[in-house]
Amino acid sequence: MNAKPIVAGMVVALIACGVVVRGVRAQGGAAASTPKKAEEQFKNIQTLKGIPADQVIPSMQFITASLGVECDFCHVQGAFDKDDKKPKQTARKMMEMMFAINKENFEGHREVTCYSCHRGNAKPVAIPVVMNEEPREAMGAPKKAEVETKESSGPDGEALLDKYLQAVGGAAAVDKVSSRVMKGTIDVGGKAIPIDIYSKDSDKRISFTHMPEGDSVTAFDGHEGWMGSAGHPMREMHGGDVEGAAIDADLHLAAHLKSMFSELKVHGTKKVGDSEAYLVVGEREGKTPIELYFDTQTGLLARMVRYGETALGRMPVQIDYADYRAVNEVKIPYRWTLARPSGRFTIQASDVQQNVPVDDAKFAKPAAPPEPAKGSAK
Numbered sequence: 001m002n003a004k005p006i007v008a009g010m011v012v013a014l015i016a017c018g019v020v021v022r023g024v025r026a027q028g029g030a031a032a033s034t035p036k037k038a039e040e041q042f043k044n045i046q047t048l049k050g051i052p053a054d055q056v057i058p059s060m061q062f063i064t065a066s067l068g069v070e071c072d073f074c075h076v077q078g079a080f081d082k083d084d085k086k087p088k089q090t091a092r093k094m095m096e097m098m099f100a101i102n103k104e105n106f107e108g109h110r111e112v113t114c115y116s117c118h119r120g121n122a123k124p125v126a127i128p129v130v131m132n133e134e135p136r137e138a139m140g141a142p143k144k145a146e147v148e149t150k151e152s153s154g155p156d157g158e159a160l161l162d163k164y165l166q167a168v169g170g171a172a173a174v175d176k177v178s179s180r181v182m183k184g185t186i187d188v189g190g191k192a193i194p195i196d197i198y199s200k201d202s203d204k205r206i207s208f209t210h211m212p213e214g215d216s217v218t219a220f221d222g223h224e225g226w227m228g229s230a231g232h233p234m235r236e237m238h239g240g241d242v243e244g245a246a247i248d249a250d251l252h253l254a255a256h257l258k259s260m261f262s263e264l265k266v267h268g269t270k271k272v273g274d275s276e277a278y279l280v281v282g283e284r285e286g287k288t289p290i291e292l293y294f295d296t297q298t299g300l301l302a303r304m305v306r307y308g309e310t311a312l313g314r315m316p317v318q319i320d321y322a323d324y325r326a327v328n329e330v331k332i333p334y335r336w337t338l339a340r341p342s343g344r345f346t347i348q349a350s351d352v353q354q355n356v357p358v359d360d361a362k363f364a365k366p367a368a369p370p371e372p373a374k375g376s377a378k
């Protein structure tokens with residue numbers, strides 16, 4: 001391959017981070033054909049040549065989150081390939097700078113990212129900020145880091161996963177769940193909007209948020225994920241989002257967790273809300289790790305943190321689970337809060353039914369309109 005030095009450096013960085021390109025849940029190996037490269041799918045890729053095409057949009061989301069801007073900070077509306085905006089050109093130079101910093105100082109490990117410097121600002125702050133308020137904590141109060149992590153010689157990872165499976169009702173009960181229909185509300189910007197969520201074995205899930213202007217939909221059909229809202233074309237899910245959607249759609253996740261990981265490490269206990277939880281980090285072959293927080297008292301999953309891989313850095317998604325209630329002998333969270341760098345929302349279920357018939361047609365992907373990202377230039 002015509003690897004320019006910078007690209008070579010990046011590929012090294014990617015390999016160092018354990019990026020192996022694979023289809024989602026390609027356990028059968030069927031989806032393991034060589035994925036498209038960025039430059040094969042997009043028109044004007046110069047710096048990110050060689051990365052999987054599937055990582056272009058996630059990488060863009062990483063930049064957007066790191067700089068605290070929107071796509072149009074760098075892009076002309078509807079023509080993502082154009083180089084008309086100066087910040088886009090600067091961003092290319094910044095990527096090369098970032099790859100060089102990591103190559104020259106960190107043996108190609110991706111230690112420094114856009115976020116290391118930018119911290120949510122288009123222009124990084126170089127001078128330490130003065131304290132503008134009286135310090136909240138009295139002197140001598142324990143520092144955050146001290147209370148947060150307590151190393152313990154507690155249970156090992158496998159035992160915590162077992163305890164979790166027991167806590168939700170045991171493998172047999174979990175296995176019996178073939179579908180789930182939830183009704184509730186989603187908290188969007190302080191407003192409670194009605195939401196319906198349908199899940200069906202295996203790995204199908206769709207949610208309908210009943211916005212005043214029409215339904216907005218997030219779906220995973222067992223293979224592909226997409227999102228749509230009234231008046232906007234459907235958007236495909238990419239990279240880590242698809243993988244995350246597959247996890248969220250798994251009705252038997254509690255029983256499947258163990259087989260997802262090649263290694264489990266317990267990192268002591270941490271606070272999740274008001275409770276203590278064991279942090280278990282699950283390493284996955286060729287994929288980003290997943291952090292699982294199990295309540296030390298109940299054994300239930302209190303938090304999951306996943307990372308979407310991109311060419312420039314990892315994007316976190318944190319889900320906090322609460323209000324566990326038993327439905328058909330299986331405990332499920334009636335409330336969860338999903339948080340990303342770009343925002344957060346909470347869903348509160350009020351009515352949950354399991355093992356009711358759900359038509360497969362519900363999960364059918366609508367006919368593909370041109371994807372806004374690639375259908376850019378006229």
Ligand code: HEC
Binds near residue numbers: 042060
């Ligand atoms: C800070 C600047 C910046 C921001 C913000 C940004 N991009 Fe980009 N984008 C770039 C650069 C630079 C490239 C070219 C990368 C290269 O040459 O390898 C690019 C390339 C692209 C491409 C490929 C276009 C083509 O056909 O060649 C798409 C699609 C894209 N961006 C979408 C987005 C989306 C969607 C967002 C918002 C989520 C976004 N970008 C935010 C800088 C940015």
Ligand code: HEC
Binds near residue numbers: 091122123
């Ligand atoms: C080592 C620190 C560092 C890293 C890493 C870094 N930047 Fe920057 N970046 C800067 C500094 C400093 C400036 C501001 C220069 C100035 O004030 O004019 C800047 C400016 C920019 C600008 C111009 C902003 C504007 O207002 O016009 C863009 C766009 C940008 N960076 C994108 C990125 C992207 C994308 C990445 C990751 C691929 C990145 N930067 C990584 C330090 C960094």
